[in-house]
Amino acid sequence: MTTVAALREAAEPATGRTTVRRRSVSQPLLYAALLMCALLTLLPFVWVLGGSLRSLDEIRSDPGAWLPHHVTLGNFTRLFRTQGFGRFLVNSVVVAAMVVVGNVVAASAAGYALAKLEFAGRRLAFGAVMAALMVPFTTVFVPQFVITVDLGLADSLTGIALPAMALPLSVFIMRQYALSIPDELLEAARIDGAGEFRIFFRIFLPLAGPAVATITIMSFLTSWNNFIWPLVVAQSMQSYTLPVGLAATSQAAAHVTDYGLLLAGAIVVMLPVLVLFLFLQRYFVQGVAGTGMR
């Protein structure tokens, strides 16, 4: 859902055109309503940030308060010193890196072939991509787990990353983008005697920057936020990713109500993606506007 939404977000022009001028009486009301909604949306973020910066004693004496009296980074220190979040962070980064590289490689090649090469079985392959987009995770995770165990990849970062390393959505994005590149360009190179791989690397890939950027961002997001699959595969803290680590810490801490620690954990999990989202929104837009998806 995230990815589809982001696609649409991107497909939308950065500066929307304004519609017919309306009576201005309702304008202040509208702004007030929108501001209210925005505040409600942001409330959880403010609350979690405030809570993560409060000391354990302060939270115990006044659990529902919003802002810290004394700002402390003690929760974050404890998170990394005693709760293994350093390890989880590294794991999340490693898995995300594998997933991003895998998607860029697999989707560039497959998307290009599906859009620009004529060969037997192409329609079948495209049908497989579309079918894979539809299969619910719940249906396949049990056999996926059995396969992962059989491959000796249970409780390993590779086992967590592998299924997400060639997402059908990435292939779809690259195919749509490749369709927009004129055939003449590739044909000219073919007449000059260039081989298919040379054409792919020298002509297509340099032009595919926007699609590669989109796939990078999308697959990073998918990997970073993925929860169920890492939960199934990771069996020891050695291979926990951040969301799994946070969920485990949350279950363990539920009895001692160590809110500060958990809220700090939530910040560590949320922040990288939110920062990325704030700064790369434009790249989402540019990237997918080029794929012609609407």
Next chain:
Amino acid sequence: MRARRTAVGWLFLAPFAVVFLLYTAVPTVAALGFSLTDLRGSDLRHPLAVDFTGLENYVRLFQDDAFVRDILNTALFVAVGVPLTMGIGFALALALNSGVRRLRGAFRTVFFAPVVTNVVAVALIWQYAFHADGTVNRVLSAVGLAGPNWLDDPHLAMPVVIALGVWRNFGTAMVLFLAGLQAIPRDVYEAAALDGAGRWRQLRHITLPLLLPTTLMVSVLLTVFYLQVFDEPYLLTDGGPLGSTESVALYTYHQFGVGELGVSSAASFVMLALVALVSVVQFRLLRPRS
């Protein structure tokens, strides 16, 4: 020449094809196979001990009150969650598209932020907000109301679970509706205004009819997504209290957890059938246009 072209094409497809075969095609077929056997977690090392049991798992599923209850829970999540998500998303899209010029981008960013936010972190926040002495009850007590223990109440837990689902997804609906609204040509409104149509009439007779394809697409997208709801109930309540928030996906996971792989697979195929049904409807509705 033809054979060569085919070889080259499949070479390009190979990395994707391998992962697809290993993690989508084979597992789908295997899950169907599992669902027709009495496979248990302990059998994985001795596959020959597994017996073919036909449709027994499916029969058992529908005799299991818990599974029937979970189908109803999931239906409730869809029936309440989809209209709510769409309503909020549509209202915000309309406001951003027609009323607001300043801060438009900022509003869009804020409303879309929940979509990219990690669900484990958000669920944690939600848990504490709806805790017996959490933020929500503090606000309630400020106006003189005694707040309940939301997530421990079989009647109140589901609304909280649905609320989290809606909070996470209304940004998606908003962005889809915005794209749909921007595709409506401006002169249609101008012509209507010249004919003396007010804002409500424009909304009813122009915006809503022209937005129908978008509305259908959003509703199907959300329905397919909400049918598979797992994260919200798993993280907030683990299906409780008294199974009041257990979804079909969560049932599948719980059966997997106790080693009933055959039953788990059968339940997941019931869900696949539901998702496929909705997807087929989606293609039917959307094909003629594109």
